[in-house]
Amino acid sequence: MDYLPVFLDLAARRALVVGGGAVAARKVELLLKAHARVRVVAPALHPELVLYRDAGRIEHIASAFEPSHLEDTVFAIAATDRPDVNRAVAAAGAARNVFVNVVDDVAASSCILPAIVDRSPVIVAVGTSGQSPTLARRVRSQLETVLPERLGELARFAGQARERVRRALPDAQRRRQFWDRLFAGRVATQVLAGQKAAAEALLEQELADVARAADVAGAADVAGAAGARGRGEVYLIGAGPGDADLLTVRAQQLLQQADVVLYDRLIGPSVLERVRRDALRVFVGKQTGRHRVTQERIHALLLEYAGRGLRVARLKGGDPFVFGRGGEEIDVLRRAGVPVIIVPGITAALGAAASAGLPLTQRGVAQAVTLVTAMGEGAEALDWRALAAPLQTVVVYMGVAQLPRIVERLLAHGAPGERPAAIVEQATLPDERVIAGTLATIAGQAQAAQVGAPALLIVGEVAARACQAQSHGESLPVTTDRGTGQGEGRRA
Ligand code: SAH
Secondary structure (H helix, E strand, O other): OOOOOOOOOOOOOEEEEEOOOHHHHHHHHHHHHOOOEEEEEOOOOOHHHHHHHHOOOEEEEOOOOOHHHHOOEEEEEEOOOOHHHHHHHHHHHHHHOOEEEEOOOOOOOOOOOOEEEEEOOEEEEEOOOOOOHHHHHHHHHHHHHHOOOOHHHHHHHHHHHHHHHHHHOOOHHHHHHHHHHHHHOHHHHHHHOOOHHHHHHHHHHHHHHHHHHHHHHOOOOOOOOOOOOOOOEEEEEEOEOOOHHHOOHHHHHHHOOOOEEEEOOOOOHHHHOOOOOOOEEEEOOOOOOOHHHHHHHHHHHHHHHHHOOOEEEEEEOEOOOOOOOHHHHHHHHHHOOOOEEEEOOOOHHHHHHHHOOOOOOEOOOEOOEEEEEOOOHHHHHOOHHHHHOOOOEEEEEEOHHHHHHHHHHHHHOOOOOOOEEEEEEOOOOOOOEEEEEEOOOHHHHHHHOOOOOOEEEEEOHHHHHOOOOOOOOOOOOOOOOOOOOOOOOOOO
C-alpha cells in the first residue's frame, strides 16, 4: 500500500487552491463542501469563483503564487495550467510540511484526491495510487449503483439509536451481532426505502424482543433468533416489462437481499438472473380459469415465508399496482402485520411506447392516456364510448384472444376504422414485434402474424408512429404481413 487513505476534518481549517480556472473551481467547490476556509491564489478568476468571492465564501489573492500564501494552510491544491507554477507550489509545500495535490501530476503530489461516492455521512473514497484516475471513476460509478441512495440516512439512523442499543445490549459482541442483523434486515430496508417511522417502530420492537429474551433466558440467547430475524418482510417489486436492464436500482438491491423470490409468468430468465444466487425461486404462475384459488395460494405462500422470518421478494411484471393485483397482496400482508416495501416498475405501456418509438401523449393529438384491461368480466362495464373518443391514446392490456372483441366494441362506439392502432408483442424482450395498422385492419394483421402473449394494443393517432424503433438482444425483429399496409413501415 503506497498511500494511506484518511478523511481530513477541514472544518474551519484553511486550504489553499492555486489557479483560477474551471479545474480550480471544481476543487474549490469540493473544499467548500467539506467546510474548509478556502484561499484562492490566481491573477484572474473563473466566473464561478467570482460568485464565490462576491458571496464571501472564499478569500481571493489576486496575484502570482508565492510560498508565503501557504501560511496557515494545512492542505493545498495546485490547479493552474502551468506545470512550473504547480511544481513551485509542490516544492513550497514540501518545505513547510503541507500536503499538496497537483492536478494531473502524481509525481509532484504528496497526496492524491480520490474519486468519491458521497452518501454523507457515509463517504467511499476510491484511489488507484495514481495509476488510472479513469479507472477510479469507473469503480466509483460501479459503487454508485450498489450503494443505496439513503445509505447516509441509515448511518444517521444507526447513530441516533446507538445509545439505546448500548443500554439494551451491554455486551459488545452481542451488540455487534445485533447491528449486523439490523443492517441485513427489515429495519435497514425500511430506512433505505424512506419509511423512517416504520423503521423506528420495528427497531423499538426488536429492542423489546432483546429485553424480553434477556428476562426469560438470561443473557445467553439475547441476540438469538427470537430477536431481529424473528419476523420476515415482503418486497413487492415491479420488474418492468421484461428487459432486465429496465429493473430499478432498488429492485436490484432488494433482489440481492431476498431469501425467497415468488415470480410469475411475465418474469423472464434474464430478470431471474439478477436474483441472489442462493435464493429460493418459487414459480407462482397463474393458470387462467383457476385465478382466484391461485391468488389465494400466493397470499398463503407470502404469509408462510414471511412468517418463517424470511425476506420475500414478490416479483411482478411491469408495475405491481397496474393490473398486478398488488393491492390485494399488500392488504393481506398488512392485516397480518408483515412489513411491505413496494418498488414501482416500468409498466408494459411505457416499455412498449419506448420500444416502438411511440409517444403516448402528443400536443394537440393525444391529450390523455388511458390504461385499460379488457380481461375478465369487467370488460362489459367499461365506458366504451369514452374509450372510442378522439384526442387520446388508449392502451389495452389484454389477452390476445380478446383483440377482435375489443376492436369491435371501439368501432361500435364511434371510433373510425382508419384510427391508427398498433400491437406490441413481448415489448422490450429479444423477440419483440411491433405491428402497425388501423382499427379496421389490426385484428386481421394480428391473426396473420399469430401474435401471442404478452401483447398490448395501442389505439390513437400516435400509434401511426409505431415502428420497431429499438432492437433488443441479438435476434432481429421478425417481419410480418402488414395486411393492407396502412400505418408506417418498420425500421429494424
Ligand atoms: N403489472 C403489469 C401488467 C400485468 S397484466 C404491468 O404493469 O405491465 C398482463 C398484461 O400486461 C399482458 O396481458 C399484456 O397485455 C401486458 N404486458 C405485460 N408485459 C408485456 C410486454 N413485455 N409486452 C407487451 N405486453 C405486456
